[in-house]
Amino acid sequence: MIPPKPPSRPEKVSLWRYLKLFRQDILSAQPAKLYRAWMAEFKTPFFRSYLANDPELVKRVLKDRPDDFPKSDRIGAGLRPLLGNSVFLTNGEAWKRQRRIIDPAFEGGRLREVYPAMYAAGEAAVARMAANTGVQDVEPETSHAAADVIFRTLFSIPIEDETANAVFEKFRDHQRTQPILNLAAFIPGPRWMPRFFKRATKDTAADIRGLITGLTERRMVEIKAGTAPDDLATKIMTTADPETGETFSTDEMVDQVAIFFLAGHETSASALAWTFYLMAMFPEWQEKVAAEAQEVSADFASVSKLRTSRDVFREALRLYPPVPMMVRETTCPETLRGRNAPKGSQIVLSPWHLHRHERLWDRPDDFDPTRWGTENGKACQRDAYIPFSAGPRVCTGAGFAMVEGALLLSMLVRRFKFELTDRTPVPVAHLTVRSKDGIWLNVTERH
Template sequence: MDEFGRCPVPPKPQPRADKVSLLGYLRLFRRDILSAQPGRLYRAWMAEFRTPFFRSYMCNDPKLVDLVLKGRPDDFPKSNRIRAGLEPLLGNSVFVTNGEVWKRQRRIIDPAFEGGRLRDTFPAMAAAARAAVARMGEGEVEVEEQMSHAAADVIFRTLFSIPIEHEVAARVFQEFRRYQRTQPILNLAAFLPLPRWFPRFHRRSTLQSAQVIRRLITDLTEARAAEIAAGTAPDDLATKIMTTPDPLTGETFTPAEMVDQVAIFFLAGHETSASALAWALYLCAMCPDVQEKVAEEADLLGDAPDFAAVGRLKYTRDVFREALRLYPPVPMMVRETTKDEDFRGRPVAPGAQVVLSPWHLQRHERLWDLPDAFCPHRWQTAAGRISAREAFLPFSAGPRVCTGAGFAMIEGVLLLAMLVRSYRFSRIKGQDPVPQAQLTVRAKDGIRLRVTRR
């Protein structure tokens, strides 16, 4: 690991054949987004996919990515085709809205995640990290499940000041696990030009889980609204968001709007963090020397970590960033053209789907040295910093960058450091994980590691 060329290569899905029928592609896509794509996308600047109903363009050219996300983001709104599959749970949340509705939502939400507020939430985050260390145990452990538990605990403690053991929090977590098992990323509406009022053919079990989750979240937000009215509400993220007025109109979120936002906070803040942390632990298990460096650096935290100490964990941060690069929790983002465009000399009509793929961009052969290798030290090289500016999008970019990006980086680095400080993680022969993308990039059969206390 001392030399750049000796970096190991962790598991990666096998790409499909370059040519496949539409029906064959749909079958592959329904099972796993990543292995449904051809290998040429890891070196192409752009690729066009044709269906009977629309054209789709994957853009890996950094200039096109900047145009869509930063240059003219209002001309490339989020595609409603992706919204179709998530609507039962997320409603009209900030994750799926566009235009003025989205801008209003961000004006209310963003202040809760500013730097000073992150410092205020740190004690709750640290308490969740200590609980995760206590729960880990020894022997053969399915770390994806453990990290899901830990990430959900962070969300509930920072959002509603309750631990995962709280009755309502535990029920939301359990129901969300059920929702994950029933919700395919592919919905019929993603491929057919159906009007908004047309039924979306969701599985009954998916709808039932979404309804249960939203009912539980409604109970939490109504209870918090009562505490705010009584002047007894804790100073956490939920209180901050529910009491922040839109600076343009003076209006706050309605109770129904808050339920939508809490649903996406839980989905984005729990599912994505759990994915990144589980892969980070696997990568540490694959590279014992990296793991020992993280453990050594984690001693800086002490038994009672503070906010400033996390900023000193520079190597651990690089390890976590490399995990995000190799296994971005959200593998693809879809935007839609609203007018005639020219992409690299190719005319693109309104209504086309524009696919931005962190998975392919962050492993692109023309943009990264050793793109498939696990090399935490790349982040301290000049070439690595250039690649990061052009092709590192785990939280998107531009105005629609994830509002919780700073939160996620603190959470990920803290949890990784505290877990590795307390335990040693080792691979289990014959049980290396296979990446698969459904809601996020997870392992097909989970990530099992051997865990021993230091």
């Protein structure tokens, strides 16, 4: 069986038809040829766009010369009401300063230190699902579990905390109010130029940021009083930039917490939901994960035994990368596979297409966790696998996400069996790759 894949659009459509399709779903708005092309050029009245699937071009943009290809605001414009000037949206010296403060929180033994909170979130997810077996949409539960992980590891509070739950509820309202593309961002202009967001987008973003501000201000007080828990928020808020000696202000920390919640909750929820669907499609792999999961415990060392779970989760990230496209911008004229790209061109890097590229991967649309042990899989993992981006801007929480994904998968599959229903999910891209109408599975207790 082949896992669900969205249909491709007709080869030729008008610009306005393309923009309409793009706002509805960026995956089905693309032509089928992108699964084979090394590069594709798109011309608009305002700029040129180049989708790069050639591993050498991807390497040039992300690893070799990242400063020459900063993030484009054509995607970020849609996220700015919620994320402000977070590390996800900034470039240049502002971004480098933010990473110097944030990165130490995820280095060294920090994963071991936050693992008990992660495991407690897994136990809570098992308890919730035990009270709600039967046919259900698993996306809400994976969202709930991932949000619980973030709040426990970041602020040492469970999702049941009043403020944490309010942020979670508001985010569910926010995530589908704003398309991933803000059409006004297609028109060249300064950053201050209005982008005309929906009122619901601005209101929900303001509500979320207000709640996060309250959490951050309380933590500032606890840090000054010497009573703050030793979690990720405390670590980040007390880390000084080694070059300037400055720490984040409250407003800056609110921006960062917003992206931690988005990146650490929404992306993990997407990946986990698709992983459970794949487990239902391929029950032989589900049983392998369940057998291996008997080894998992509250001891961090047990994570090293989850090899099958990691390979399964890695394969789910390949087929359903939570962030399907990334956009960079040229700061000077470039030559891309013999084509001249002027300054200000958009370089689109698409994990969705790169991970399924027919000229790179063996059986690219198949689910096969054993591929990571093959020569083709190893080569592609090195050159054509970017679920967390790559280079200096690689997601700082990539290691965190891989532990979280394998752990939650193992804990839930150990207790429950996931089976297909008559509803086949259709992948669409909103903030992340989700299912158009949910991912419905029959969940039963194992005996």
